[in-house]
Amino acid sequence: MTVDVVQRLREKGLRVTRQRKVIYSLLREIGGHHSVDEILGLLVERREDIHRQSVYNVVGDLQQVGLVMCADAGPGRALYEASDHWHHHFVCRVCQIVLDVPCIEGRKPCLEPPENVASVIDEAQVIFRGVCHGCAGAKVTDTPAASISTADC
Amino acid sequence: MTVDVVQRLREKGLRVTRQRKVIYSLLREIGGHHSVDEILGLLVERREDIHRQSVYNVVGDLQQVGLVMCADAGPGRALYEASDHWHHHFVCRVCQIVLDVPCIEGRKPCLEPPENVASVIDEAQVIFRGVCHGCAGAKVTDTPAASISTADC
DNA sequence: CGAGTATTTCGATACTGTCCAAACCCCTTC
DNA sequence: GAAGGGGTTTGGACAGTATCGAAATACTCG
Known part of the structure; x- marks a missing residue:
């Protein structure tokens, strides 16, 4: 769970920030495929104040680390999901x-x-x-x- | 070639317009995968006055007809190519x-x-x-x- | 050739993603 | 526990991509 993301980030030499933990656990919790703006909307609903650019950064980082994958679903906006x-x-x-x-x-x-x-x-x-x-x-x-x-x- | 596109459009009940013929023969001629804006640029080079929106319309129509396919190459802009x-x-x-x-x-x-x-x-x-x-x-x-x-x- | 309608054009607009500099805070060191 | 350094986040601005509605055009059929 959260232990997982913390450990994984440390392994890869990335810092453990609130934003990374929040976004990963969100994707994990809701499941499915979501665009950056969808994620941003869900964060706003939950009173999580995270900048747009940070969502882009975080999903990119989590992807590099292997915790998130970008779903190939044709052209258009990128869809991300927690990758098991x-x-x-x-x-x-x-x-x-x-x-x-x-x-x-x-x-x-x-x-x-x-x-x-x-x-x-x-x-x-x-x-x-x-x-x-x-x-x-x-x-x-x-x-x-x-x-x-x-x-x- | 051009006969092909005319025939195919007629079969499907779509009108044969200059824009559709030009764009199809262009894609056919150059080959490869191209975005709408790349196509637009090539049209400008050739003094073909075709509106941006029309390129979107035309590639969409040609795709429906089966003369053009949209290359799945991950998220981002759509890439089109003449489908052989x-x-x-x-x-x-x-x-x-x-x-x-x-x-x-x-x-x-x-x-x-x-x-x-x-x-x-x-x-x-x-x-x-x-x-x-x-x-x-x-x-x-x-x-x-x-x-x-x-x-x- | 003329009427009707599909298509194109035009301008405006929403959406997606990126860039840069400054502020922030996570981690290490002492 | 405090301080420093550098990775991250933030804020605002910006380019590129795609869609919408209304008006003008031109393709097709009779």
């Missing part, structure tokens, strides 16, 4: 919700880790896209969602 | 360059979709991260890139 284990993400084309997809250990992606492309490849994150259960159920009429089909981003 | 075949991307942690990674399957759901997560999953795009050849050669000192490690799938 490596996993992938599903993004609904209709409501944009982001869901975790467990990473099946040992099962490599459909393509062999590409040769020649780069010197070091240490991460492979998958983005699945489609329509979530909620939107699939709700959609009865011919919403634009029906015509999205293939070839969308 | 389905593929994935490698992003360099140092210089942020985006490189294509061929997909062996070549078609959309190239990874077996996870169960229970959603109703429809029609796309799985992979983002590989690491250090490209250029940056790996240039880097002699202990850059932060060296401490990234773990978190592989």
Whole structure:
């Protein structure tokens, strides 16, 4: 918990500040994927006076330390989450919700880790896209969602 | 080529406008991944007078039609490219360059979709991260890139 | 060719992320 | 426990990205 973040920061030579502890425990508590401004809003609700820039700094630092990961969910604002284990993400084309997809250990992606492309490849994150259960159920009429089909981003 | 875009737009009930033809053939010609503002810059160079908002509109439309795809390369601005075949991307942690990674399957759901997560999953795009050849050669000192490690799938 | 409407244009605006200097406070040392 | 040093936070300003609404334009069909 809090012991974890303190220890981890010390290990990496980063100082243990109120802001870092608060933001990490917040992300841990609420779970899910959140943008910097969402985090800022939640902090304001809880009477935590933390500057915008600090949120950017802190999530960046926590990411370096390995306590937070940035969810790949397509272009746009960055989404952060407290990272327990490596996993992938599903993004609904209709409501944009982001869901975790467990990473099946040992099962490599459909393509062999590409040769020649780069010197070091240490991460492979998958983005699945489609329509979530909620939107699939709700959609009865011919919403634009029906015509999205293939070839969308 | 141009016949293609005209036909494709008509099929989907979209009008064939100068802007749509110009932007598509531009993307087709130059290849690679480009942001809206990069596209806009290239259009200006070529004396093509097209409004910013129109570029947003057009790439969105072409994407719906399947002539353009949005490259998943992490958060930030969206990168568009003329879509020939389905593929994935490698992003360099140092210089942020985006490189294509061929997909062996070549078609959309190239990874077996996870169960229970959603109703429809029609796309799985992979983002590989690491250090490209250029940056790996240039880097002699202990850059932060060296401490990234773990978190592989 | 003319009417109707999709599309483009224009200006304004919200959002996201970054930069810099000054104030602050965490950690180490004594 | 006090003091110093330097990593962090803060505050304000700023560039870049993307969206909105209304008016003008131009593509398509009859």
